[in-house]
Amino acid sequence: MNFSIFWRAAFALLFCLYIPALSAQDSAPAVPAQAAAEAHWLSRDMIAWNAPKGSDLILLSDGEAAAPLVAAGQVDGDLAAAYPHLRGISLWRIHDGSRDRVRRWLKGRVDIRAQDDAAQELQRTSLQIGGVLDDLYANDAALGARFDGAKLHIALWAPTAQAVKLHLFDGPGDAARAVLPMTEDAATGVWHLDGAADWKGKYYLYEVRVFVPETGRVETNMVTDPYALSLSADSKRTHIADLNDPALMPAGWDKMRRALPEAPEDRVLYELHVRDFSISDASVAEEHRGGYLAFTDAAGNGMRHLRSLAEAGLSDVHLLPTYDCATIPETPAERLSPPDLSGFAPNSEQQQAEIAKVKERDGFNWCYDPLHYMTPEGSYSSDADAAARILEFRRMVMALSDAGLGTIVDVVFNHMMASGQAPLSVVDRIVPGYYHRLDDKGAVARSTCCANTATERRMMEKLMIDALTVWARDYKVSGFRFDLMGHHSRENILKARDTLRRLTLQQDGVDGRNLYLYGEGWNFGEVANNARFVQASQMNMGQGTGIGTFNDRIRDAIRGGGVGDKGSDSVRKQGFANGLFTAPNAMNKADDAARKEALRIADHIRVGLAGSIGDFTFTTADGMVRKAKDVSYNGSAAGYASDPQEIINYAEAHDNQTFFDISALKLPRDTSPADRVRWQNIASSIVLLSQGVPFLHAGQELLRSKSLDHNSYNSGDWFNLLDYSKAQNGWGRGLPHRADNEAEWPVARDLLSDQRLHMGPADIARASDHVREMLHIRKSSPLFRLRSGAEVIENIRFDNVGPDQIPGLIVMRLGTARAEEMIVVINTAPQTQSVPVTGRYKLHDILRRSSDPVVRKARMKRGQLVTPPLTTAVFVKAR
CATH class of the missing domain: 2.60.40.1180 (Golgi alpha-mannosidase II)
Structure with missing residues (x-):
């Protein structure tokens, strides 16, 4: 599981303090708050609900009886296949539920009343409307503000809205120059407005009048466009931009045709945060530090380092989310910074205490908090109030391409920052109750610790695929990494893959057939074990899809234990690359139990080296000849892929401790700096010489430390230091923040002050050299880049x-x-x-x-x- 998700719910609440709500209540008196939504409106005339036995059911529209419901059996057959979590629930048919009537009812409050023979109410419930909206309205209309030549058309899908208007502004802070009514197409639920060519560069908001279940009344919401391509600072207004405007294209952009690697197995991925890359780099122009333009500083330490990795065999830079996110103030004047922290002791609490005072208003966050999916994040640009973010993102992509590197973007479609009427909610204030996945009571599911999206819903899926198309076609990225991909359906991701494959170099400037898709195939939450649909999880994606999933089997074998280990377990559970049996620490012995565990873990390393191909056969630690899929990893198959491209091998990522930090906890205390480098190099070797697709975390090759912080999403620039000058690795910058790291504080206090763990420039250079050498070796022979399961079985x-x-x-x-x-x-x-x-x-x-x-x-x-x-x-x- 990705443990970075646990910060998100609390963080949404904190940031709401800084952006004012953009909604207003109608003057009409409120009706009682909405009842729990235990009924599921699946299609125009079918509703699933386990009503009180023997009761009669009436559908209520705005409190008035609208239509009786007739028993129609249970959810089974095709309906149960579409809604497996509802299998066996009672099914009811709406009497005289014509399309026109249903569309009219959906414009207001809809409940179901269960009553006895004397018409006395027994129970009442609201309805979950995702299914019926898909049945009535799902479509492929072009949405947002889009230019066709000089013609501008603006469209918003809002089928439950009673009215929609567009507020047009000349500038990001100006009063509205016009308030224009939009017209609904009743068949599609899309509201339309034709704009003028001179609207380019102006701003707008939608005014949506819609019934909101959580308040039980009609609300008038002022909201940005979920299809925004550009925004004002802090996402307060949608900015009208034409991505085909020559003014938004760097010189040569229209002719750029980047050839992608011939096969996914030829790729090596490097996960990097835009701000980390340069914010502390004095070799980069000051006005570029922390932003997209730092990648255009060819003489900077960072770009010189990336070029050296690319020459050795690195293929792609995977950027942490770069779309518009909710929690970074985009106007520099509104940001706060901590004081100078360099004078505090290496194991002091002061560094994290000072950062805690400003962390909600500083310039740092991982950006796993989506607000708008199609707009580059403004805090990384020189001017968040204009379209500079578009031009500068494209300049970054070109600079990386010139260095021989593709750009992969990290996308988070499994949740949004907020839902309902919260200030940071967007889609749910346009079509309440549709875009987010609901539990059995109608509350928004939050297993990702933010408001989970329902990408199984057709228009949420469309939003996702349309956004992917924008990034691939209009920003020429070379692939996508899906956060918590297991919260998507398998069909969801395959449809995205197939849509992207239709892009061509000649027409779109990108070869969609060679775009690479991969993600976190973790299995948890309300969707676990295919409860809602066949998930895009490891086991389901490793069966010929060509979609990569992160391989936690090899990760845990290399590192020891699991990512959820706390306290003494973080020290006790050594791994193959930090001393298991061969270099036991003070909590362990080189005894028979440790030997048995070392042999078991070595089998997991072998499975990973063989690309985790399920049918790969070898002799396991017990002397039996087994297929990799029959080797157990916590009760699941250690080998689960059919093709090497379906496996992402890694030893560290932005989540959890860096490998240097986890090894600082696990290796014997008296391990010399030289040997610490050698252990780190073993971990990197395993990743880079494995079949499949290797994945490096930025700084892994530099012994990167985050001073033992295992969840640095909001720990500021101080704890997330990335030093491409190779002068320091980030160790000993204070105790990490208490909330996620307190269990390790007792040992951390001692470790961080121990000079034996200090790594000098020569140590860092040796680790960096080793990674380049392993990259060269991988690149030197196709035997390290086998392209099918059959080839692996034959050649390993x-x-x-x-x-x-x-x-x-x-x-x-x-x-x-x-x-x-x-x-x-x-x-x-x-x-x-x-x-x-x-x-x-x-x-x-x-x-x-x-x-x-x-x-x-x-x-x-x-x-x-x-x-x-x-x-x-x-x-x-x-x-």
Whole structure:
């Protein structure tokens, strides 16, 4: 599970204090607050509800009897397939539920009353209306403010609205120059207005008059456009922009045609936060720091570093969310900054205490708090009140392309920052009760800790796919990473994939067939175990979809334990790459139990190295020959993919502790700085030499530390330091914030003040060199980039397996039995290991020239491959 999600609900409430509500109540007196919505209006004439037995049901429209309901059995068959969580619920048919009547009823309050034979009310419920709105209105209309040549058309889907007007403004702070009524197309629920060409650059808000269930009355909401392409600062008004306007295109943009990697397995991903990249980099122009334009500073430390990684084999920069998010003040004058924190002790509470005073108003947040999906975030631009964000985002994409890198954007369609009448709610103040997933009582589900969206609803799915199309076509990105993808349906993601595949280089400037999609396939919440639909979860996406999912199996085996470990478990549960059995810490011993666990974890490493292909077969620690799908990972299959491109291998990401920090907790305290680098390099080696798609967190190659903070989403620039000058790695910048890290504080106080964990520039450079070397090796041979499950099964084999294996030693052979080309030896033992082989091998040329004098000692001697301690060596068959 992604533990960054737990901050979101509380954070939504905090930020609401800073943006005034854009809604007003009608003068009509309120009716009683809406009853719980336990009934489900599935289609024009069908409603599911477990009403009191023997009762008669009446549909009420604005409190008046509108139509009787007739029993129609239970939810089964096709309906149960569409709504599995409603299977077996009583089904009722509306008598005389014509389309016109139903559309009229949906413009106001609708309830169901259950009554006895004497017409006495027994129970009353409201209705969940997502299904019936899909049945009546789902469509493919072009929405938002869109130009067709000089013609401007503005459209809003609001089928339950009683009236919609458009307020037009000359500037972001001006009074309305006009208030214009919009016209509804009754068949589609879309409200239309034709604008004038000279509206380009102006601003607008919708005034939506609509019944709101949570207040039980008709409200008049002033709201931005969910299809906004540009916004004023802090998203207060929609800005009218034409993405085809030459003024918004950098020189050469219209001719840019970036060729994408031939296969997903040729990619290596680098996860990076826009602000982290440059905010602390003195080599970048001051006015560019923390923003899109920092990527255009070719001589800056960051871009020089990215170019060196790209030359070695890095393919894509994966940017944390860059759409408009809710929690960063976009006007610099409104932001706060902490005082100078450099004078405090490395284990002090003062740093996080000072940051806590400003963190809701500083310039930092991870941006997993969506507000508008189609607009670049304004805080990263030079002017959030205009279309500079569009031009500058495009300049960033071009700069990365010039460096040989694609741009992947992180997208969060599984939730929005708020719902209902909350100030940061957008879609729910336009079509209340539709865009968000509801529980069995009609409350918005919040298993992601924000207001979950219902992407199974057709118009929410359309919003998602339309946004993806904008980013792919109009910003020429090379792929998408889906946050909490398991909260989407499998069909949802496949429909997005198929839509994007229709984009072409000739017509759209991007080859949609080679866009790469991947995400977090975690299985939890109200959708868990396919409760609402077939999820886009690991097990469901690893079956020929070509969609990647993050591989927590190899992550946990490398790191030890799980991402939810707290307190002593964070220290006790060592992993393959931080000392399990071969370097036990003070809480562990190299005993039989540890040996057994080390062998079990080594099997998980082997499965990951083989791309987690379910049908890959090898000898497991108990001596049995098993397929990877029959190796257990917490009761699930360790190997679950059919194709390597369906696996994202990683050791660290923005979530949880960095690998350096988790190893600071787990490695023996007296581990030398040089050996800490070697352990880190082993983790990076496993990721980069595995079949599938490798994923690096920015700074992983620099021993990046966040001073033990495992959830730094709102910890400011101080704890999220990324230093491309390689002068420091971020260790010892104070105790991390209490809320998520307090269980580790006792050991953290001691660790952060221990000078033995200080890493100098030479240590950082060695880790950086190693990652580049591994990238070069991966790039040097297609054997590290096999493109099908069948190729993996044919070309990957392991020695040193079974119950009698040497713990901490992985020996992977690459190539067919007839034409073996390479052997990878990963040695986590404190002593040199020798592996007997037939034939002649030599150390890979990249490693023979390595900056690491230890790996240069790896060699073939008397029929054995000799590998030094804490070393990954790659041997090539001599010719």
